[in-house]
Amino acid sequence: MSEPVPSVPIDELTTYLRLTSWAPTMSGSIAQLWSHPQFEEETLLVPLRSTASDYGKRMRILIQQLAQLERRDPQDIASEISLIYYDVTQLRADHPQLIDDSIPLDAGYQLFESARKIVISAAAATIRRQGHFGQSVPLKAREHARHVRLGQTRRGSYILPVISPARPAPPPLVDEQLHLDVNVEETLFDRRVMTTMARALKTLEEMVSRDRLPSSSEIADSVGEGVSRELCTALDSILSSTEISEIDFEFNWSRVSQPMGPEVALLTFPKESSAVVEHVADKLKTIRREREHVLFGVITDLHRGADEESRGGRIGVETIIERRRRVVWMELGEEAYQEAVRYHGSRTRIVLRGVLRMGRPATMDVSHFEPDYSLSEPSLLANPAD
Template sequence: MVEITPDFGPNEIRSYLKVGGWTRMDGGELAELWTLPGLADEVVLVPLRPNAPDFAKRTHILLNDLARVEAQDARAVQDAIATVYHDVTDLRASHPSLTDGSIPLEAGYELFVSAKRLRVAAAAATIRRQGHFRNFPPRAREQAREVRLGQTRRGSYIVPIISQARSPLEVYTPGQTDIDVGIEEVLFDRRVTATMSRALGVLEEMATAIREPTPSEITDCVGEGVSYELCQALAKVVNAGSVDTLDISFNWSRVAAPPSGAPPRVEFNHEAIEIIDRVSTQLKTRTYTRQHVIYGVVTDLSRQPDDEDGRVGVRTLIQRRNRIVWMHLPPALYHVAVRCHDEGIPVRIQGELTSPPGGHATMDVKGFGPDPSLPLSQGTMV
C-alpha cells in the first residue's frame, strides 16, 4: 500500500468520483459507499471526517483501490483528486541533451520566471486587451502570488502551474441580479488560464503558417489576448541555452469543461520564436489598441417597441467592487443579452469603459457574448 498524506477533503473525492462515473449507494455522517457500474462489482469507501484519526488511513485505502480500478499510480490518483477544482498548465522545456530529467541552471531560471511572466501577461489581457502594457494592472500582478507551482516532473523538464478552475459552490443561476465577490475571484483564475490558452494558440498558428502574419493580423491578435509581454515570456525560455522547444499543455479541471476555442497544447521552437519576435516588435512599436474586458451577469433589460437598440445593465466587478455597467446594444446583441439573462449564462464584454467615481459606469461595446471561459450552464456542472 502506498502511504500518501492526503491534501484534499471529502468534497474533492466526491467530485472526482462523480465525473468518473461512480455513484453514491449508501452512507452516513462518517463515511459513504460509492459504486462503479459495470461488469466488476467495484465499491469504495469515502471517509467524510478529515479530522478523524483514521482519515489518512482510510484515504490511503481509497487511493489504492482507485489506482487498481483505473490502472494507474496511486500518486497520479492523489494529484487528480487534489486538483479536481483546478486547472494545471504544464510548461515543458525540452532538448535532445536533456535526458536525465535535469536542466541547466540558467534555462531552469528562465522557465520559472517565464511561468510568472506568462501568467501576469494573460491576467492583464483578461482585464484589458492591449498590445503593449508597459505597466500591468495591479490585479494582474497579484496573479503571480495567487497561483501555485506543483512539483517539477520528469519528461524533459516540466513545471506545473496550478490555478483555480471554479468554486465548488453554486456559480450562476437564471435571473440572478447579484454576483458573489469570492466566487468571481475564483472564476478570474479560470478566465486567465483560458486567455493564456487562446492567446498562445493564436501565436502558434501565426508561427507555423505558410506566410508571415500581416500587420493587420498582428493588430487583430491583440483582441485574443496576445501582447508584447506574452511574446517576450515565450522568447526568454526558448532563447535560453539548452532549450530547443517549449511546449505548454492545459489540463483542464475535470469538473469544469474546457473553455471554448482553447487548444489543449501548444509548442514553440526556435523557428517559431523568430516569427514571434517580429510580432512582439510590432506590438511594442507600431500597434496601440486598448479595450477593457468585463465579466458578469445581465441584470437589466429595457427596449421599447419603437427602439432599434436596447439598454442593458450588467452586474460586474470594477476594481473588485460590485457595479452595474450600462450599455446600448443593437438588436442581434440585445437578443443575446436576453437569452443570457433568462438562462443564467455569464457574459463577457469588450469595449471602452467609462467608470467615474460616484457616477454611472457605461461601456461603448465592441464585443458582447457568453463568457467562453465558462461554457457550461450551472445546471450541468458537478
C-alpha cells in the same frame, strides 16, 4: 523501493469518485460504501473522519484499490485527486542533450521566470486588452501570480507544472439571478486567467505556424485574444535560449469547473518560431490601438424609443469594477440589440470587450460580446451524494 502512497482530502476524493461514476450505496457517521456499475463485485470503503487514528491508512488502502481497478500507478491517482480543484498547465522544455530529466541551470531559471511573466500577462489581459502594458500592468494581475503555484518538476524532458485554482463558484440564489456577487466573481477570476492564457497562446501558435510573417492587422487583432508584448517577450526568452529546442504547453483543465469556451489541450512552439514571436512583440510595441476593458456581467436594462425601431437601442449591464457593482451603459446596433434582448430574456450572463469610460453613468463602446457560461454546472456533479 516504491514511494509511499499519500493520503488525500475527503472532499477531493468524493469529487473524484463521482466524476469516475462511483456512487454511495450506504452511509454512516464514520464511513461510506461506494459502488461502480462496471465493478459490480467491488466496494470502496470511504472514511469520513479525518481525525480518526486510521484515517490515513484507510485512505491509502482505498487509493491502492482504485489503482488496481483502473490499472494505474497509485501515485498518479493520488496526485489527480489532490489536484481535482485545479487547472494544471505543464510547461515542457525540450533540450537536445537532456541528462537524467535535467536542463542547464540558466535555462531552468529562465523557464521559471518566464512562467511567472506569462501568468501575469494573462491576468492583465483578462482585465483589459492592451498590446503593450509597460508599467501599467494592473496591480490585480501582479497579485494574482502570488497564489498560482508551481508543482514539482516531472519526468519527460523537463516539465514544470503551473497550478491554478479552479473551484466552481456557487450558483447565485434564484431570486438573485439578475445581480452579481463580488465574491463569486473573484472565485471565477482564476479560471478566466487560464482561459485567456490558453487563447492567447493558441493565437500565437497559429501565427507562427504560417509560412509568412503575420501582417500588422493580424497582430492588432490578436490583442483581442489576449496577446500582448509582455506575453511574447516571456515566451521568446525561453525560445531564444541556446539550451532549449522546443517548448510545449499542455493544459489539463479541472473537470469540476465549467469550460469557458473551446478548451485548448496542447500547444507547441519550436525554436525556429522565436523569430515570429519576436516580430509580433516588436510590432505590438508600436501598433496604436485603444485599450479595451473586459467585463463580465448580466443585462439588467433594455431601452429604445419608439422612433428607434430597426436602429438598435441602449442596454445596461451590471458588472463588477474594483470590487463594486456598477451598471455600464452601451449603444448597440439592431442585430446586437436583438441578441441582448435574447440574453436578457434567458438570464444569460455575457462577457464584453470595449473602451470603458468611467463617468456618471459609466459607458462602454462595445467591440465584442458573447455568452458567458462560467456559472453553468458540470453535469457529472449535478447530483452530489447525500
